[in-house]
Amino acid sequence: MTETARAATTPAATSGSKSEQAYAAVKARIVDGTYSPGYRLVLAKIAEDLGVSVVPVREAIRRLEAEGLVKFERNVGATVSGIDPTEYLYTMQTLSIVEGAATALSAPLIGAADVARARAVNAEMRECLQHFDPVRFTRLNQDFHSVLFEHCPNPHILDLVHRGWNRLASLRSSTFRFVPGRAHESVDEHEALLQLIESGASPDDIEKAARRHRSATLDAYLAQTNAGSLSAH
Amino acid sequence: MTETARAATTPAATSGSKSEQAYAAVKARIVDGTYSPGYRLVLAKIAEDLGVSVVPVREAIRRLEAEGLVKFERNVGATVSGIDPTEYLYTMQTLSIVEGAATALSAPLIGAADVARARAVNAEMRECLQHFDPVRFTRLNQDFHSVLFEHCPNPHILDLVHRGWNRLASLRSSTFRFVPGRAHESVDEHEALLQLIESGASPDDIEKAARRHRSATLDAYLAQTNAGSLSAH
DNA sequence: GAGTACGAAATCGTATACGAAACACTATGG
DNA sequence: CCATAGTGTTTCGTATACGATTTCGTACTC
Structure with missing residues (x-):
């Protein structure tokens, strides 16, 4: 239970959509420190890593942005927020x-x-x-x-x-x-x-x-x- | 200034990307009551209304979901949350x-x-x-x-x-x-x-x-x- | 008449493709 | 030697297309 409690944030179910998968994967990497603050999140790269296309990854990153874990700049890209x-x-x-x-x-x-x-x-x-x-x-x-x-x-x-x-x-x-x-x-x-x-x-x-x-x-x-x-x- | 203060929520700039536009537009309609709780947000329909494709609309809706304004169910669709x-x-x-x-x-x-x-x-x-x-x-x-x-x-x-x-x-x-x-x-x-x-x-x-x-x-x-x-x- | 099974329509989910913007690098002029 | 303009590469942004899933209506059976 502690494990689930630690992970849960957005009500969205843990269903197997690629978007969910990307969201969970990137979030996990941020939380566990694999992607540390300032890390550049290149959509195409993440997509390839996860074996999905960029569209679901974009969605995931947008959600993470709304949660404050990621900073997203237009035409520049996403970085793990924090540092400051x-x-x-x-x-x-x-x-x-x-x-x-x-x-x-x-x-x-x-x-x-x-x-x-x-x-x-x-x-x-x-x-x-x-x-x-x-x-x-x-x-x-x-x-x-x-x-x-x-x-x-x-x-x-x-x-x-x-x-x-x-x-x-x-x-x-x-x-x-x-x-x-x-x-x-x-x-x-x-x-x-x-x-x-x-x-x-x-x-x-x-x-x-x-x-x-x-x-x-x-x-x-x-x-x-x-x-x-x-x-x- | 009060106007901006009322609108601001996510740090994301008010830049002219279609995704931003969709986000702002849908959010405004929710906040001003055009889309009331329970309203079914059909992606294709919104996309057509705004003159964009569905991809940016999905992004926008995902963000609104993370803010709690929208409920998104896999393979079913998005509805304006609230009611309860x-x-x-x-x-x-x-x-x-x-x-x-x-x-x-x-x-x-x-x-x-x-x-x-x-x-x-x-x-x-x-x-x-x-x-x-x-x-x-x-x-x-x-x-x-x-x-x-x-x-x-x-x-x-x-x-x-x-x-x-x-x-x-x-x-x-x-x-x-x-x-x-x-x-x-x-x-x-x-x-x-x-x-x-x-x-x-x-x-x-x-x-x-x-x-x-x-x-x-x-x-x-x-x-x-x-x-x-x-x-x- | 009620319930179930099937099929068609609507809608979602994602891949692919291409245009646009930003960035890095090099070459050129001062 | 530094500043700047130009070019090439990377990466983002969005449209389109197609497969997958759900939903709703209809017909059929009990």
């Missing part, structure tokens, strides 16, 4: 807001079993910190939040969260690195969040906590960046 | 959140001139209530909020707001009607919001107020609906 630290800031800020809302809306629907599952994931995350496994850590982090959002009653908001994640994924491996200390804080905040939920705290408090959880990561990044070069690109 | 009251609820709830955030982020950047402009718009809205002109009222309502959001430093969030508005626009004229009393409350809340901003209230308070402004409209709608038939479709 400003973009990272925008994305994180937006995520902070929609994740906060998603968590608050989900909270009343989260049962003891879910909390237990989330705790298990969080424990694994702690292990990752021992062995220093950032990739797995990131994946588990999504799993953790997936558990929280599973029951989110508003699919639109959930969709926004997923889109944000995808955007981040396209950025992560290349430009933006871990802020070491932050990871430890993160798992602690997860535990705090779970306790808030268990204790039946007000949606407002839960939202604030969830929101801060995300903003704190952004702040840590900004602090680190500004330490190096202060000039925001 | 549940969808209305989701959209309003989401808007409440992103508008709240957008307002809070914009507030520190709003100057006296902007406030004055917003007041002028709000005054016009009051007039609309006298002459009962819901269409103009809705348009002015967007103008009002456009003034507030103009300076929003996060374009992603602004984009989400616009998308929400477009979705609402596609719904409004057909299914969802005004809740009469609500309109009066609305202009009062606008004034209160402006005063909050002028007084330099905390972003948190501003966000709450802006959020409630939107939720209240939703609540009014729900109350009215439940009064009639309680069964949420």
Whole structure:
């Protein structure tokens, strides 16, 4: 389930149309980092790789553009968007807001079993910190939040969260690195969040906590960046 | 400027490609109600209307699908999405959140001139209530909020707001009607919001107020609906 | 009379082909 | 040596064409 949850974004079914196939394939390559930010997406090339013609590929790229994963310039071509630290800031800020809302809306629907599952994931995350496994850590982090959002009653908001994640994924491996200390804080905040939920705290408090959880990561990044070069690109 | 603000959604330029043209045209027809929810979008027909071939139209529709304005079923066709009251609820709830955030982020950047402009718009809205002109009222309502959001430093969030508005626009004229009393409350809340901003209230308070402004409209709608038939479709 | 099976029309999905625009490179003049 | 104009190549943009799928209407059977 976590796998599907990670992939899902647009309602469009996973049917076997070539357009869908192209969409899924290109998106997967962007999210998993095969195509990193700035990568030039040449229609004909992708079409050949996938064994289809250019028309479905164009469609796929247009959709990805609407999701913000790709930048498409008239008569020039498509490139994987990202790179820009400003973009990272925008994305994180937006995520902070929609994740906060998603968590608050989900909270009343989260049962003891879910909390237990989330705790298990969080424990694994702690292990990752021992062995220093950032990739797995990131994946588990999504799993953790997936558990929280599973029951989110508003699919639109959930969709926004997923889109944000995808955007981040396209950025992560290349430009933006871990802020070491932050990871430890993160798992602690997860535990705090779970306790808030268990204790039946007000949606407002839960939202604030969830929101801060995300903003704190952004702040840590900004602090680190500004330490190096202060000039925001 | 209000006109552009109302139209903008996807970063894609307004260049003259046929694909762009088709996208803009279909979107406009959805937003202005020419194509109401459930309307069957036949590719060949649209292509002929616009004097282009089907390929650019497909692209356009795919983009609109990613924005949530259109539902696209494999081998069946595209229809204008909407209709469903549940969808209305989701959209309003989401808007409440992103508008709240957008307002809070914009507030520190709003100057006296902007406030004055917003007041002028709000005054016009009051007039609309006298002459009962819901269409103009809705348009002015967007103008009002456009003034507030103009300076929003996060374009992603602004984009989400616009998308929400477009979705609402596609719904409004057909299914969802005004809740009469609500309109009066609305202009009062606008004034209160402006005063909050002028007084330099905390972003948190501003966000709450802006959020409630939107939720209240939703609540009014729900109350009215439940009064009639309680069964949420 | 109701339900099912078949066939025709409508519509979608994709490949191919060709024209148009942008880009890179070279040659020429200052 | 640098700037600029011209040419060739790459890549995009869209029209057209055809095969695939669904839908709807009709006839047939029970």
